[in-house]
Amino acid sequence: MTQNGSTPGGRGKAGKSANRRDEQSWLAGWFETFKTVAYAIILAIIVRTFAYEPFHIPSGSMIPTLLVGDYLFVSKFSYGYSKYSFPFINPDFDGRVWGSEPERGDVVVFKLPKDNKTDYIKRLVGLPGDRIQVISGVLHINDEPVELEQLDPYPYDDRIGGTVPTRHYLETFTNGNSHQIIDQGYGRPLDNTEVYTVPDRHYFFMGDNRDGSLDSRVLSEVGFVPEENLVGRAEILFYSTDGSAELWEVWKWPFAMRFSRFGNLL
Numbered sequence: 001m002t003q004n005g006s007t008p009g010g011r012g013k014a015g016k017s018a019n020r021r022d023e024q025s026w027l028a029g030w031f032e033t034f035k036t037v038a039y040a041i042i043l044a045i046i047v048r049t050f051a052y053e054p055f056h057i058p059s060g061s062m063i064p065t066l067l068v069g070d071y072l073f074v075s076k077f078s079y080g081y082s083k084y085s086f087p088f089i090n091p092d093f094d095g096r097v098w099g100s101e102p103e104r105g106d107v108v109v110f111k112l113p114k115d116n117k118t119d120y121i122k123r124l125v126g127l128p129g130d131r132i133q134v135i136s137g138v139l140h141i142n143d144e145p146v147e148l149e150q151l152d153p154y155p156y157d158d159r160i161g162g163t164v165p166t167r168h169y170l171e172t173f174t175n176g177n178s179h180q181i182i183d184q185g186y187g188r189p190l191d192n193t194e195v196y197t198v199p200d201r202h203y204f205f206m207g208d209n210r211d212g213s214l215d216s217r218v219l220s221e222v223g224f225v226p227e228e229n230l231v232g233r234a235e236i237l238f239y240s241t242d243g244s245a246e247l248w249e250v251w252k253w254p255f256a257m258r259f260s261r262f263g264n265l266l
Contacts, residue, residue: 052076053232055109055119061207061214062121064154064168064180065107070261071239074109074232078102082228084111095228104141105177107234107266108205110225120222121234122215123179126196126204134217137183137191137210139171147172154182184211193217201227237264 057070066072076085080099102108102124112118126132131142139146149172153165167183188211196216198204202224207213216222240261245252 052235054238055121055234057121060212061209062107062123063156063209063212064182065123065208065266066121066234067240067242067258067261069241069243069258070237072234072237072266075235076232078233079227079230082230084116084229084231096230099227102203102230102233103177104173104175105179108203109231109234110203110205111229111231113223113225113229114221116229119231120205122205122207122213124203125173125206126198126216128198128200128202130198130204132196132198132204132216134191134193134210137186137188139206141173151180154180156182156184179208181208181210190217196224199224203227203230234266236266237261 052073053076055072055074057066057068057072060068077098078100079102080096082096083094104124104127106124107121108124109119109121112120125139126141133140133143135145138148149170151168151170154168155163156166157163167185169181169183170178171181172178190211196204196219204216205222205225206215206217214221216224240258241253241256242258243256245256
């Protein structure tokens, strides 16, 4: 017996019990952390699939509305859901469920019909049954020219690194939707086109950078977009960078961010 009446064996048992409690406490804490992370991942997948999905703008085809380095949220529920609405799987069904009709002038993300995989973002200009044509750089819908208001020249960066003033217009559709476009001059390959008659359950898209966009005017590359290829409507810019800061150049980030674009609605 020890002086306080306990035995060495008793102290050993107490130590083992304490170790077991510590181990159980650690396992419980790890399990709670795992559950929290799992719930967060599941919630993110649900939000991305059914509500909003983030997209990055890699090209200048939608200048001046969207700039290279813009990040935006696209609402997945705006036009309902198709097999292309799901980020990791493609369920085997045709058409759309809980669908609603897009409006002329919407900025839309869609799957390129050529491969049904590549994400494109353009402006919807042609609805099913519409006759679309570009004449001398001016968009015509059902034989009527779209209203254009000339704005101050837009400072456009050309391919050799210079900045040139470019024709800049406010284009307004008959439904009242207005947006800015730029045109780099007459006589470009897509300034005069054939008449495109949009098939049933298809849409016609163009970029706001009219001479710098590969879009529905090129039938062999984009052409008419089936309704089931629509992913969602672009809603809001949440981040934008001019690309002057590399990922590791943390000290440059504040100077590369375009703060004035944060939160802009589309």
